[in-house]
Amino acid sequence: MGLLGFLPANLRGVVLVAPWILYLAVSDVALSLLLPVKTFAPDFVYRASSLIASSVWKWIQYIFEGCNGAHITFSGERLPMRESAVVVSNHVTWADFYMIQALALRSDMLGQCRWFAKIQLRMVPFLGWGLWAMGMPMVTRNWMRDQRELQRVFGGIVRRKWPTWLISFSEATRFTPQKYEESKIWCSQNGRPQPLHLLYPRTKGFVATVQHLRKAPHVKAVYDITIAYQQKGRFHVAPSMWETLKLSDLSGSEGYRFYIHVRRFPLEELPHLDEELAAWLEQRWIEKGEWLDEVKAACAVR
Template sequence: MAFPATIVILPLGILFILSGLIVNIIQAIFFLLLRPISKNCYRRVNKLLTESLWLELIWLVDWWAGIKIELHTDSETFQLMGKENALVICNHRSDIDWLIGWVLAQRCGCLGSTVAIMKKEVKYLPVLGWSMWFAEYIFLERSWKKDETSLKSGFEHLEHMPLPFWLALFVEGTRFTQTKLLQAQEFAASKGLPTPRNVLIPRTKGFVTAVSNLRKFVPAIYDCTYAVPKSEASPTLLRIFKGISCSVKVQIKRQKMVELPETDDDIAQWCKDTFVAKDAMLEKYNTTEMFSDQELQQIRRPKTSVLGFVTAVSNPVSYTHLDVYKGQHMF
């Protein structure tokens, strides 16, 4: 059921900002007092703090808007999700792709230890951006000279994470739009590359750097493909706040890192080939409505996001002490 945006956004926004600022303050205290003593202990505590805040957004997806997420992957990959370090790449279709990724991470037990490569400007945003900074997200300036150093430094920090993590990288570099698709098609034609129809051409420098630096302690790449049925509008934050539901389909293919090529050029070509295959898969879905031949896994909405939200409403301080993420409270 849809609700007027102004009625919903104001109270939910105030709640999120107030509870988020409380979490940020607690994060800052632990950063100053605990991190110098034990970085691993700080990371474990910060994981719970981060989850307590992000569960409020997951509540919006799960229980307010009722977004239906279908996960297609093989049983072996499904069992490993959340139990191993992984580099996650996916097509960038909407402005909440990152939030869908958080939902999947929450289902698998690694929400608080999920990180991403983001634009530098994001870290200055109160609540969400500050929380990402405390969670050791990697921020880039879109200047390769500076970004290469930032990436390598960020990857070095990840090597010593005490808990399994997902590192998300949108290799297209920007969200898919028709204007950007036309630009990508023109570029492909000028370079003799396959013409994309449903994805943009990946920017491979960051991906090659990630693989080269992560392969010794990250065993797998999760190749994710997002799709929304043609009959439904793509989800947005505004539509979620209005309580408008939709369906999102996700396929994950696990690629062992040791099976990737060794040279930079070959790694870049693997990434390009992966997006060509992704484009063909999405084109097939658009024409036949058959999304994936992978097994449909059951991922159910957890009670923890409801408990976290209700506790935040009643007492924004105490909710940060919830052990919000064991995965045992499922419908």
């Protein structure tokens, strides 16, 4: 990659990403071709799509960490290898998926990551069909509309015992100062605690996910992930998506720092009542905010 260092940043990004985009297109076609097979060979399609997805995601992760020098600081608990889990995380920026993929790669679960995605993506040729073939939950964020889709996704995990990380950003949208102010107003009006540096989490999807996946004996835990960024002492400043692909020294001369904090909670120890599960998630967000406040304080003194 030394020769790429002499190229202008945008050209460097194109040279790095163009082969990956071509491979992504081929992979989406392959995933789409698997879709008709899913009816009579669902286990085969799940395994095949997981292998394809792993190769796609590993490649772009290598661009981010290996080629562009992103150094991620991990803290918290060490996760078991190849354990199926429900994964919840805060949502700061598009770069968040790099943080979760880095963790999944180190836990040998990269290909088994399944993300909650917007249902509109289903209509995108090849890409949307590929996500459908993989078993991604395609949701509208309207709870009543999403119940049937979630039953489809949960059914494969529960009945067929598919290994998975079922990943959701529980705030349902990326953090912005404006959304933070709106979250504070909502919490004040509804008597809910406002977490620091976070939006108040939406609990219905989490509760439904946990209650359904209790029936899957191979799903052992909930992973609570907290993501943070800084650049040269400025808290929660992250590179744009294009910057993660074109800049050659993200954690060096560019001054970006990437943090991921992990907590593991055995599923069997979570509350059983819906209201208690919602309160449990709320408490995790309060604790996440406290950890983020510590990161912010550390950033300020550097």
